[in-house]
Amino acid sequence: xxxxxxxxxxxxxxxxxxxxxxxxxxxxxxxxxxxxxxxxxxxxxxxxxxxxxxxxxxxxxxxxxxxxxxxxxxxxxxxxxxxxxxxxxxxxxxxxxxxxxxxxxxxxxxxxxxxxxxxxxxxxxxxxxxxxxxxxxxxxxxxxxxxxxxxxxxxxxxxxxxxxxxxxxxxxxxxxxxxxxxxxxxxxxxxxxxxxxxxxxxxxxxxxxxxxxxxxxxxxxxxxxxxxxxxxxxxxxxxxxxxxx
Amino acid sequence: xxxxxxxxxxxxxxxxxxxxxxxxxxxxxxxxxxxxxxxxxxxxxxxxxxxxxxxxxxxxxxxxxxxxxxxxxxxxxxxxxxxxxxxxxxxxxxxxxxxxxxxxxxxxxxxxxxxxxxxxxxxxxxxxxxxxxxxxxxxxxxxxxxxxxxxxxxxxxxxxxxxxxxxxxxxxxxxxxxxxxxxxxxxxxxxxxxxxxxxxxxxxxxxxxxxxxxxxxxxxxxxxxxxxxxxxxxxxxxxxxxxxxxxxxxxxxxxxxxxxxxxxxxxxxxxxxxxxxxxxxxxxxxxxxxxxxxxxxxxxxxxxxxxxxxxxxxxxxxxxxxxxxxxxxxxxxxxxxxxxxxxxxxxxxxxxxxxxxxxxxxxxxxxxxxxxxxxxxxxxxxxxxxxxxxxxxxxxxxx
Numbered sequence: 001x002x003x004x005x006x007x008x009x010x011x012x013x014x015x016x017x018x019x020x021x022x023x024x025x026x027x028x029x030x031x032x033x034x035x036x037x038x039x040x041x042x043x044x045x046x047x048x049x050x051x052x053x054x055x056x057x058x059x060x061x062x063x064x065x066x067x068x069x070x071x072x073x074x075x076x077x078x079x080x081x082x083x084x085x086x087x088x089x090x091x092x093x094x095x096x097x098x099x100x101x102x103x104x105x106x107x108x109x110x111x112x113x114x115x116x117x118x119x120x121x122x123x124x125x126x127x128x129x130x131x132x133x134x135x136x137x138x139x140x141x142x143x144x145x146x147x148x149x150x151x152x153x154x155x156x157x158x159x160x161x162x163x164x165x166x167x168x169x170x171x172x173x174x175x176x177x178x179x180x181x182x183x184x185x186x187x188x189x190x191x192x193x194x195x196x197x198x199x200x201x202x203x204x205x206x207x208x209x210x211x212x213x214x215x216x217x218x219x220x221x222x223x224x225x226x227x228x229x230x231x232x233x234x235x236x237x238x239x240x241x242x243x244x245x
Numbered sequence: 246x247x248x249x250x251x252x253x254x255x256x257x258x259x260x261x262x263x264x265x266x267x268x269x270x271x272x273x274x275x276x277x278x279x280x281x282x283x284x285x286x287x288x289x290x291x292x293x294x295x296x297x298x299x300x301x302x303x304x305x306x307x308x309x310x311x312x313x314x315x316x317x318x319x320x321x322x323x324x325x326x327x328x329x330x331x332x333x334x335x336x337x338x339x340x341x342x343x344x345x346x347x348x349x350x351x352x353x354x355x356x357x358x359x360x361x362x363x364x365x366x367x368x369x370x371x372x373x374x375x376x377x378x379x380x381x382x383x384x385x386x387x388x389x390x391x392x393x394x395x396x397x398x399x400x401x402x403x404x405x406x407x408x409x410x411x412x413x414x415x416x417x418x419x420x421x422x423x424x425x426x427x428x429x430x431x432x433x434x435x436x437x438x439x440x441x442x443x444x445x446x447x448x449x450x451x452x453x454x455x456x457x458x459x460x461x462x463x464x465x466x467x468x469x470x471x472x473x474x475x476x477x478x479x480x481x482x483x484x485x486x487x488x489x490x491x492x493x494x495x496x497x498x499x500x501x502x503x504x505x506x507x508x509x510x511x512x513x514x515x516x517x518x519x520x521x522x523x524x525x526x527x528x529x530x531x532x533x534x535x536x537x538x539x540x541x542x543x544x545x546x547x548x549x550x551x552x553x554x555x556x557x558x559x560x561x562x563x564x565x566x567x568x569x570x571x572x573x574x575x576x577x578x579x580x581x582x583x584x585x586x587x588x589x590x591x592x593x594x595x596x597x598x599x600x601x602x603x604x605x606x607x608x609x610x611x612x613x614x615x616x617x618x619x620x621x622x623x624x625x626x627x628x629x630x631x632x633x634x635x636x637x638x639x640x641x642x643x644x
Contacts, residue, residue, distance in 0.1 A: 085272070098307040101300060102440075109442040181317070185437075195444035199424075201437035202315045204392075207454050210434060214447050 006165045006177055014176050015044075022160070022172045022220055023133075025227050027140070029148040029235045037149025041141040044174060045131035050141035052149040054121035069113035071120045074103035076138060078127040099135065106139060106159075106188050106197045112152045121151060132175040133161045135186045135200075140224060147232055157197055158225040159188040162217035164209055169216035187217040191225040194218070257342040258355040262335065262363040266377070269325070269332040277324020278334040281309050283341070283352055290344035290414075308349055308438055309339075312394050312427040313356055316435035320389040326368050327375060333365060335388070346414035349425055353396040358468055361390055362475070394435035395464050396427040397457040401443045408449075410456060424450070426457040430465040 007013060017023070023044030032038040037052035058065045065071065076099035080087045089096075107123060123145065125138040139159035146153060162185045163170045163177055170177065178184055183205035188198040205213065269276065283306050285293045313319075324333040337356050341348060364385030367378045400412035400420040409416055412423075422443025427436040434454060439445055532542040 094303055094307055097299075097303040101304060105440055105442050109444060183434075190444070193444075195446065196439065196450070197442075197444060199437055199439040199445060199450065201434065202311050204316055204429075204433045204435055207428070207432045207434055207458060210454055211447070211451055214450065218447065 019168045020171045027231045029144050037145045039141050039144030043137045046137045047128040048137040048141040049126045050145040051124045052145040055116040055119040058120045065118045068117050070116035072108045074100045074123045076100045076125050082127050082130040109197050110153050110157045132173045132178045136160050139188050155190040155192045156225050158221040160220035161186045162213050164213050169213045171216050171220035185213050185217050189221040191222050260339040260355050260359045262337050262359045264333050264335050264365045266331050267334045274329040275325045276321040277332045279314050280336045283339045285341050289341040312436045316394050318392050323389045346412050346417045347398050350396050350398050357393045392429040394427045394429050395461045396425050397460050399424045399453050428457050428461045432458050
């Protein structure tokens with residue numbers, strides 16, 4: 001990685017973006033007919049697919065049913081061809097388990113689970129191409145899928161990653177920037193209230209810079225929210241036109 | 246090759262750091278491999294069963310990995326022996342012995358102390374030849390550690406209103422969520438992880454990071470001191486290791502020193518006490534006759550196991566006495582079933598059970614009017630069971 005400038009003198013990153021700029025986001029809802037809700041999102045070169053089934057009866061052991069809320073079950077899987085080198089284990093390894101747990105934690109907080117007691121909501125996320133910011137793409141895709149399924153949520157859950165290079169906070173890291181080994185922060189935010197649903201950070205970052213990086217990630221998440229909001233409204237408009245309203 | 250016990254108030258870990266020469270990963274040919282494995286043994290807490298702990302295990306293991314591996318606290322380049330062929334693989338195995346909450350903090354401290362304490366065998370490379378020296382030939386070499394990341398956990402309660410640092414087991418069970426911040430003494434944040442579905446605000450996170458900074462500075466000092474002490478003790482040839490670190494807090498003395506007591510005027514004092522005391526209450530010796538066939542001697546309900554069999558054949562009697570005693574304690578809010586029993590008060594049905602209905606009669610009324618069949622009463626007072634049977638049988642006779 002020697003000689004690779006993450007931030008040039010003029011303030012441009014490796015792919016030509018500015019420090020606080022997001023990658024191009026394209027999303028579609030309702031891509032699968034079988035599932036209750038589904039969504040596909042592309043954030044730059046990172047592509048993620050999310051599918052939601054539910055709320056339905058608890059599968060498997062009935063003893064897991066919670067009497068006052070719904071159970072949220074999340075599974076994360078990244079395709080073997082998603083990274084530069086072929087991955088041996090698409091799911092079941094520790095990292096995928098951890099991602100699944102984090103997604104579950106995020107959505108348990110955001111979905112209004114009290115409205116569906118004793119039932120189960122399944123969220124399956126598949127990463128087709130990983131170019132940095134996989135957690136963020138998964139959360140954004142899952143949000144759209146949950147909205148497509150019509151499951152009530154407190155607010156959008158928008159996520160974005162952020163990093164810190166040479167005194168500047170970068171938003172929405174790509175794989176090259178992540179692999180360089182600098183600090184990376186992943187943040188999932190409910191934009192209306194500014195509450196953080198999940199915060200995770202790796203690698204060394206001095207405490208004094210924490211606030212700046214947090215702020216950059218929060219701003220990026222709010223920008224993502226604007227985009228996702230637009231996508232949802234577009235989808236609803238199309239659906240209502242098709243229905244003939 | 247080095248075992249380190251660690252006790253953090255009541256949490257105890259036993260860890261072992263070992264090393265071996267392996268071939269490196271393909272994409273990192275000149276870096277050593279660091280591998281962490283945390284295990285929750287069943288002796289740590291009754292809730293830990295094999296196969297049930299996977300979520301917690303994954304979370305803890307990943308957090309430990311990220312904290313120690315991604316923060317690059319160990320110089321992995323220095324673990325390379327022959328680039329692309331032989332590197333050191335350092336393996337840290339942690340076993341939790343006693344669970345008192347907040348496993349991750351203790352695990353991170355344990356792991357970093359063990360890594361500081363660890364010595365690996367010396368290796369020299371001459372051209373193509375690699376010589377591995379045993380500990381006897383050359384002193385083992387410590388690992389090169391850049392900094393010591395230490396995790397600090399914060400438990401949130403009541404939607405973020407209350408914050409507890411370093412929760413113990415009971416607090417962990419009822420908390421809303423957890424925030425783990427790993428820092429080193431240079432105030433660099435190595436890892437942040439929020440879990441448990443709490444909603445955080447940015448200033449809460451910043452405040453926690455400040456608290457963590459203070460705590461980490463204290464803990465790092467403690468660790469340094471402990472490592473120095475251990476080194477000193479080893480040099481001087483004293484005892485060290487796990488057994489020494491367990492404090493013996495029990496009283497194991499079999500002998501007690503006799504304390505001198507002055508017993509000269511005990512008799513006088515005893516007489517004084519007796520004279521001033523109140524006389525004991527009179528014991529009622531005569532039996533109290535509640536109803537024909539029921540008497541009470543002394544306090545308490547008599548045991549009437551032997552009498553049960555006799556009573557089942559008899560349609561008779563109850564002595565409402567014990568029932569009356571019971572009645573006073575029990576609340577009767579069930580509907581009363583009025584059966585035609587003449588001038589008596591309506592019997593009160595005690596329970597709603599479908600099997601039997603217990604009808605209690607007032608003890609001082611003449612029960613003879615209820616009876617439709619005269620049978621000589623022979624039964625003494627009985628236990629409530631007996632009453633049950635008697636009343637059952639009686640019911641069948643009531644018209």
